[in-house]
Amino acid sequence: MRNIEADRIKTLPTSIFSTMSKLxxxxxxxxxxxxxPDFDGPEWIIDEAFRAMKESKNQYAPSAGIMSLRMAIGNINKKYYDIGWDAETNITVTAGATEALYCAIQAIINPGDEVILFEPYYDAHKADVILAGGIPRFITLKKPAFDFNANELEELINPKTKAIILNTPHNPTGKVFTNAELESIAALAVKSDLIIISDEVYEFLTFDGHSHIPIATLPGMAGRTITISSTGKTFGMTGWKIGYACANAALTDAIRKVHQWTTFAVNTPAQHAMAKAFNDIENYLPDFRLKYQRKRDKLYEALLQTEFKPHLPQGSYFIMVDLPPDRYEDDIEAAKDLVINHGLATIPPSAFYTKSDEGGTMLRLCFAKRDRTLESGIEKLKRL
Ligand SMILES: Cc1ncc(COP(=O)(O)O)c(C=O)c1O
Known part of the structure; x- marks a missing residue:
């Protein structure tokens, strides 16, 4: 039988999320x-989706997204970051941030182009670069602060480098990139004429006074940044898969060219509900943040009492923990032991590293869970 798989997908692994969820x-x-989250987003947003369905908003949406949602996205960007994305020419609604990432990378990467990723990376970032025929290069965010060396980043840049993929607040480390760090990345992007793809899906989940800064707001960056976010994270409805990409008109045209041949348009009633949700975001955010801050504190403080020492996350809904010394060979062994013998599923983060073996020393836990789920997880870790 002939080889059915295209060459470009041969090195793609099965997502670690599917593997661990199956176990x-x-x-x-x-x-x-x-x-x-193992809980629903707000009921009033669900009601808005129902209302849209009842009001016959059930056919294809415009490819770039319904205008009221694009305008709402433009408004929140103006309000929170003072950045002026135009609904007509700068904003594209996609099937989750996942599709926005795929379209953005397909839109700008030629085979052989190099793309720099901070590791640990969100695994779709690397897969998307490979699917576009690009070559991923890596710079490690090193423990304990998950910081990076700007000289090392500069050394990775060469004439083949086309883009840097950034993710802040960061999955899986919970790092929120500082203004100084973003400035150093921006300076290199300007100097070497690079595009930044900035995955900001956890933009509204920052803690302890850390604030999220979109790199597009730095001088000279709005014209070379594709900013990607997701209503799934902001409103706790990951299954609705409503994401978006914001970029200047030329980059947006390129993204839309791919988007029209990928999904063309995404779920209409959910877009209507999310337009309403963004219009009321000011009332929604304080409780949302407090709820997640409490969950983070609960899991973090409990972990301090176990052998799995946590790194305090500044944002996102993840906590990285160090494995107890000498107990396990690596993160894969630890994650398998925990799920098979102790009834607790975690994510082994070595799946998010290519260059460094630091991933083998940690596990990733998610605290976007009901209190009782967190409590039973903590119980299991304490009993070990
Ligand atoms: C960093 C990051 N980017 C993108 C996504 C995917 O977002 P969506 O569900 O909107 O496709 C996730 C989901 O976990 C994520 O953590």
Whole structure:
């Protein structure tokens, strides 16, 4: 039988999320692995989706997204970051941030182009670069602060480098990039004429006074940045898969060229509901943040009492923990032992590293879970 797989997909691994979630189901484990809430987003947003369906908003949306949602996205960017994205020419609604990432990378990467990723990376970032025929290059965010060396970043840049993929607040480390760090990345992007793809899906989840800064707001960056976000994270409805990309008109045209041949348009009633949700975001955000801050504190403080020492996250809904010394060979062994023998699913982060083996020393836990899920997870870790 002829080889059915295209060459470009041969090196793509099965997503670690599918592998761990399957094991979690098989072993009826408490799932602190995959990154989504085990509770619903607000009921009033669900009601808005129903209303849209009842009001016959059930056919294809415009390819770039319904205008009221694009305008709402433009408004929140103006309000929170003082950045002026135009609904007509700068904003594209996609099937989750996942599709925005795919379209953005397909839109700008030629085979052989190099793309720099900070590791640990969100695994779709690397897969998307490979799917576009690009070559991923890596710079490691090193423990304990998950910081990087700007000289090392500069050394990675060469004439083949086309883009840097950034993710802040960062999955899986919880790092929120500082203004100084973003400035150093921006300076290199300007100097070497690079595009920044900035994945900001956790933009509204920052803690302890850390604030999220979109790199597009730095001088000279709005014209060379594709900013990607997701209503799934902001409003706790990951299954609705409504994301978006904001960029200047030329980059937006390129993204839309791919988007029209990928999904063309995304779920209409959910877009209507999200337009309403963004219009009321000011009332929604304080409780949302407090709820997640409490969950982070609960898990973090409990972890301090276990052998799995946590790194305090500044943002996102993840906590990285160090493995107890000498107990496990690596993160894969630890994650398998926890899920199979102790009923707790986690994510082994070595799946998010290519260059460094630091991932083998940690596990990723997600705290976007009901209190009782967190409590049973903590119980299992304490009993170890
Ligand atoms: C950093 C990051 N980017 C993108 C996504 C995907 O977002 P969406 O569900 O909107 O496709 C996730 C989801 O976990 C994520 O953590």
């Amino acid at each position: 979690a189901v098989e072993h009826e484990a408490v799932n602190l692995g995959q990154g989504f």
